[in-house]
Amino acid sequence: MLMGVCTSMEINIKKNGFEIRTAHDIKGNERYELAKWEKTEDGRDYSFVLAYFHKDSDGFYNLIFVGDRPFQYLAEIDIADIWRELWMAQMMLNGDKPIE
Secondary structure (H helix, E strand, O other): OOOOOOOOOOOEEEEOOEEEEEEEOOOOOEEEEEEEEEEOOOOOEEEEEEEEEEEOOOOOEEEEEOOOHHHHHHOOOOOHHHHHHHHHHHHHHOOOOOOO
16 A cells, blocks of 8 residues: 555545545546435436545645535435545545555
């Protein structure tokens, strides 16, 4: 396992209508997000961001909620699997060795 702060990583984990993914802005900067997938009335899939990892001034990633979306969309489900995946993603981004 590499140690140190991650500078570039593609993440894409989908589970039960949620996704932890790498997104890119128009300048090509990476952002790591927790998104929720739903369907429109006509059956098309779409997603929106519930939380994202923000790199702080020390170079470490912190999970930032988008408003109250995590409470609104995670309140009715068992979030243990999603929480563990977020925790593992944050450890990888920060260069920590995940616990087996």
